[in-house]
Amino acid sequence: MMEPILEARHINKYFRKPVLFHVLKDINFKINKGEFTSIMGKSGCGKSTLLYILSTMDTDYDGELLLNNQLITGAERNELSYIRNKYVGFVFQFHYLLPEFSVLENVILPAKKLGEKSIEEIISDGHDKLKILNIEHLATKRASQISGGEKQRVAIARALINNPSIIMGDEPTGNLDSHNADNVFNIFRQLSDEQNLSLLIVTHDEDFAKQTDRIITMGDGRIIS
Amino acid sequence: MVNWNLILNIAKTHLLTKVKQTSIAALGVTFGIGAYITLVCFMTGLNTMLDDLILNQTPQIHIYNEIKPSNQQPISLYEELNNSIKVVHSIKPKITQKKIHNVLPIIDYLSNNSNVEAVLPQIKTQIFYIAGSIEIGGNLTGFEPIKEVEHFNLNNYIIEGSATALNNIDNSIIIGAGIAEKMSLKIGDRVQVSPLEGGFFPLKIVGIYQSGIADVDAIQSFTNIKTIQRILGKPKNYITDLNLKLYDINIAPQLSKEIENQFNLRAIDIQTANAQFETGTTVRNLITYAVSITLLIVAGFGIYNILNMLIYEKMNDIAILKATGFSGRDVQLIFMSQAMIIGFVGGILGLLIGFGLANFIGTLPFNTEALPTIETYPINLNPLFFLIGFSFAMISTFIAGYLPSKRAEKIDPVKIIRGQ
Ligand SMILES: Nc1ncnc2c1ncn2[C@@H]1O[C@H](COP(=O)(O)OP(=O)(O)OP(=O)(O)O)[C@@H](O)[C@H]1O
Ligand SMILES: [Mg+2]
Numbered sequence: 001m002m003e004p005i006l007e008a009r010h011i012n013k014y015f016r017k018p019v020l021f022h023v024l025k026d027i028n029f030k031i032n033k034g035e036f037t038s039i040m041g042k043s044g045c046g047k048s049t050l051l052y053i054l055s056t057m058d059t060d061y062d063g064e065l066l067l068n069n070q071l072i073t074g075a076e077r078n079e080l081s082y083i084r085n086k087y088v089g090f091v092f093q094f095h096y097l098l099p100e101f102s103v104l105e106n107v108i109l110p111a112k113k114l115g116e117k118s119i120e121e122i123i124s125d126g127h128d129k130l131k132i133l134n135i136e137h138l139a140t141k142r143a144s145q146i147s148g149g150e151k152q153r154v155a156i157a158r159a160l161i162n163n164p165s166i167i168m169g170d171e172p173t174g175n176l177d178s179h180n181a182d183n184v185f186n187i188f189r190q191l192s193d194e195q196n197l198s199l200l201i202v203t204h205d206e207d208f209a210k211q212t213d214r215i216i217t218m219g220d221g222r223i224i225s
Numbered sequence: 226m227v228n229w230n231l232i233l234n235i236a237k238t239h240l241l242t243k244v245k246q247t248s249i250a251a252l253g254v255t256f257g258i259g260a261y262i263t264l265v266c267f268m269t270g271l272n273t274m275l276d277d278l279i280l281n282q283t284p285q286i287h288i289y290n291e292i293k294p295s296n297q298q299p300i301s302l303y304e305e306l307n308n309s310i311k312v313v314h315s316i317k318p319k320i321t322q323k324k325i326h327n328v329l330p331i332i333d334y335l336s337n338n339s340n341v342e343a344v345l346p347q348i349k350t351q352i353f354y355i356a357g358s359i360e361i362g363g364n365l366t367g368f369e370p371i372k373e374v375e376h377f378n379l380n381n382y383i384i385e386g387s388a389t390a391l392n393n394i395d396n397s398i399i400i401g402a403g404i405a406e407k408m409s410l411k412i413g414d415r416v417q418v419s420p421l422e423g424g425f426f427p428l429k430i431v432g433i434y435q436s437g438i439a440d441v442d443a444i445q446s447f448t449n450i451k452t453i454q455r456i457l458g459k460p461k462n463y464i465t466d467l468n469l470k471l472y473d474i475n476i477a478p479q480l481s482k483e484i485e486n487q488f489n490l491r492a493i494d495i496q497t498a499n500a501q502f503e504t505g506t507t508v509r510n511l512i513t514y515a516v517s518i519t520l521l522i523v524a525g526f527g528i529y530n531i532l533n534m535l536i537y538e539k540m541n542d543i544a545i546l547k548a549t550g551f552s553g554r555d556v557q558l559i560f561m562s563q564a565m566i567i568g569f570v571g572g573i574l575g576l577l578i579g580f581g582l583a584n585f586i587g588t589l590p591f592n593t594e595a596l597p598t599i600e601t602y603p604i605n606l607n608p609l610f611f612l613i614g615f616s617f618a619m620i621s622t623f624i625a626g627y628l629p630s631k632r633a634e635k636i637d638p639v640k641i642i643r644g645q
Contacts (some may be wrong), residue, residue: 058639078554081552084549085549098545110549
């Protein structure tokens, strides 16, 4: 029984400046629960643009977006913030942490925002996530004082903190050496296999993509396969 | 629902990791508020002093029996001429007494008026001062020294001796500094006074008076009511002037008119007697507030700049926060709280510094002929100024923080993330 987590229906997007540019053309696909999907495609074909729409950060598009079978297109900004907080984990190419905060603080900030658990539970969750990523020893360090590979793992821990429905990543390994990239891939693989987490990862790395459950290939704003 | 704990925590972390910028912004507020407090305490202190110069020497309502031609000439009482034009040439005032008729009931009546703080009866007369062969003309005023001290700060003008001694020592006098100098008299000496009606009365000098106005100090002396009544050979109910002190100076013009109508006496209010007084005060206050508000606005711009810079530096953080589920409003509140914290800390510091500086100014020596008893600059530490200063710190930081924080609210995380 396939349970769709994320569904895109006829998504079109235009950039109006500097000239009218049809960047995404009739995108249709579904991501099912527990599926580990990668998106590939030439540079400039619209992968990041699509991911920003799927992650609800970009609302300027035509078509429909469904998360957990609920239409979220046209929802209010505050509601989208809530959806992003609770159901979507996002990992960027550049590790994007808050540099003044400790590693643990960075990880648990979205949980504090969600405010569903007591602070003790949240901290204990934070330690659990750090443990999954093998960086528990960094918990009290300043986020600005750890290595790039470590930062990327902290970002993944942060994406996991609210047990989201789906994790999206825009070239999360793009900035890492092959060792660290493998490491991150293994973590994703494990989350998918063991926790039945859905993942949608944009990558340029063929080896990475080949080991995922499914590859979506894009070209010139369309899904090719 | 806003999670204030979380928002304040983030705001605090931002501020603490940018101690330098935070301190500069807070110091801007501190400077503005501190300067405002110092200035306003100092300026209003001076203002009050200048006002007092006039208020202490001018009764708020002065009641006396004016010598002037009567408005109604006897001819107008003659009914047969009612419809004709009457011309009376060369009207002269009738010679009447200077004393106020029936003064004791009037004093009682006015004392019971709820607007009146005090009624101070006085007797004014002209005399000659005689010491040895010198004879100088002058004014002698009889009054109730204790009341004058209490309501008109008489003590500020007694440079030697004391006003209360007038009550304690019989036949005593306080003489103007100018007379004392001219006749080389000092406390404890005797001076002879002679009223226009004749006779000599030796009086003991118990104090020296200096108003700061040389012309006054060269002729004016004071004694108590009993003594002057004795000198003039008048009974106890002989009073020539009544001075009123009111709780609210603003009703003086109206009350003086009522008194004129009711008692058929002349009653002059302070506003009429000193038209320039109000104008001067208003202009000085205006200057004080114009300067203060300028200072506070400059401080406000400082905060605006720093906060704008802070937000510029924190673009990435804003994008991350928004990408991980913080709403625009959360982000705005984070930056607003930073502004308000800066305003609060800077404002409190400014109040303290202003308080310190104002007190310091209050210890600086200040000598003026006009106010012989004042030795340091007058300052006015009115709690209201501190309240205004603090409110302004909060309001101006709110406004200065609002625009940048609104900008942070609007920042599109996608743009920032793409920008990398
Ligand atoms: N703000 C914008 N305004 C106009 N055009 C844009 C804007 N952002 C991106 N584009 C264009 O849209 C196209 C798709 O961009 P996008 O970043 O989605 O590509 P991508 O597939 O992620 O490429 P890469 O693999 O290099 O990251 C590009 O041709 C880019 O030039
Ligand atoms: Mg991209």
